[in-house]
Amino acid sequence: MRGRLKYKLLNLLNRFGLILLIAWTVVSLVTLLIEVIPGKPSTAILGENATLEQIEQFERKHGLNKPAFFVTFSDDGIKWNGFDNRYASYFSGILRGDLGVSFRTDRPVLDMILERYPNTLKLALAAMLIAVLIAIPLGVLAGTHKGSWIDNVASFFALLGISLPSFVTGPFLVYIFAVKLRWFAPTGSSNPEDIVLPAITLGSALSAILTRMVRSSVIEELGEDYVRTARAKGLSETVVIYKHVLKNGLIPVVTVLGLQLGVLLAGAIITEKIFGWQGLGTLLLDDGIAKRDYRLVQGCVLVISMTYILVNTLTDMIYSLLDPRIRLS
């Protein structure tokens, strides 16, 4: 028993260490990305005609006048710059919850991100809900009618959902539901019903993956002994399937759901762009990249990727707690 606990603790420590290492790499990468911009950020923001004073003031405000890293390599050899450098200050800023100040708006980047974060989360969760609502009935139908035309139609839709990227599905949905039927507005995120089209777009690929999983899960479980027992004691087919088969068949589906939440959060970038949904993706693309607000881009990339990493790790841990079979292997 004690050996088991020790092993568990070691495993946890190992995993925690790896996350720290990954987080450090991601932060370093994001920090150093700003150094590869062709030309100077000050020229990109202030334009070619900025005076020397303006440039100097801008660089001092954003700490761009400091050396980039601890050491500088030049023809004269290696020079030690001390701890007052851009890499160290961005890093210590993050530890204090400070992602710097936007190059364009002079607002703290963290505030801008926190403003948009709930919208992206809402979109990802709505997409997941829609995916589940489509996938479970469709997967059960396909699984219980294996080989019939219902199964073929469901499989066809699943294939379509997987192979159509969101930037194709999205505009098609806009065309059908906003332009032709006029049920929804083509873009926006102010009215409650605005979430429907983006959520379907973002969730369609996931619903396709889930439909396939539920189908094969149902087919597998239907061959088990307990199903025969349930049927033998006279339970109706509906009860057998929804109370017994699904309960067991949904275990793998739940894991995939957790892992897919990260994928949805990252995939929301494109969907938000299609529908002008005011989340992290549009913040990154429209306010960050399009306006060359590199400080904002750094912050967005950092927050999106750290969320992705954390969600995936948490899912992994919860799953290994719930299912002892995974823990041992």
Place this chain on the structure above:
Amino acid sequence: MNRLTYTGIFVVIVLLIVAVFAPFIATHDPTAQNLALRFAPPSLEHWFGTDSLGRDVFSRVIYGARISLQVGVIVTLISSFIGVIIGSIAGYYGGWIDKILAGYIFNVFLAFPGLLLAIALVAFLGAGLWKVVFALCVIGWVGYARVIRGQVLKVREMDFVQAARALGASDFRILFVHILPNSIQPIIVQASLGMAGAVLSEASLSFLGLGVPPPAPSWGTMIEEARGLDTLYNAPHVLFFPGIAIALTVLAFNFIGDGIREYLDPKQRKR
């Protein structure tokens, strides 16, 4: 291999022919504008109609195959090459080399959402065909590395490798002459799925305005241009054709990948 695999191979061959002979197949100059003829519906002259600038959609879709396949092939070649080298070194040497490569570097790249990394790279480097290729290679190689590492771990324990070692072959010779040729099969599957991924990523980046800059007819750019409400109201076909082209291409490569995997792994074939 089943019918879907052959369908996939057929589609890819057609795509290759279209990409190579694009100038002979296209009926118009893909970038020539004709503002008098905006949003024309499909006709004998313009098979897929014209877009918001009066450009021939058919010719743009044809030339778009060039960009997609070009990026797909180059990215797949480079990232599989890098991935195979790094992955096989990790698998063959094991020990601390494997700990650093597979335990740390692979995990970092797998932990990062791929498209986000590509977006970030292109955002800082600037848009352009070769920068897109670079960004997609950066996110692409690790898939190959992981697959080949697993294979090499298995193969290096086999008798013929021991025999080669007993005969005094060098590490380099054992790895590249004996182990790699016997580990390469799953890479073919990975490459096929990787082609689908690269084509999709290029289209995504171009859709976001971070890929191949206009007026080059990338399918992603075409969809970005077609989703304007002006075009959606007047000429939905401008959206339809590049969308179908992307979906078909991605499906075809996925079918081929799945087919080869089944072929290589007979256990899966029965299901």
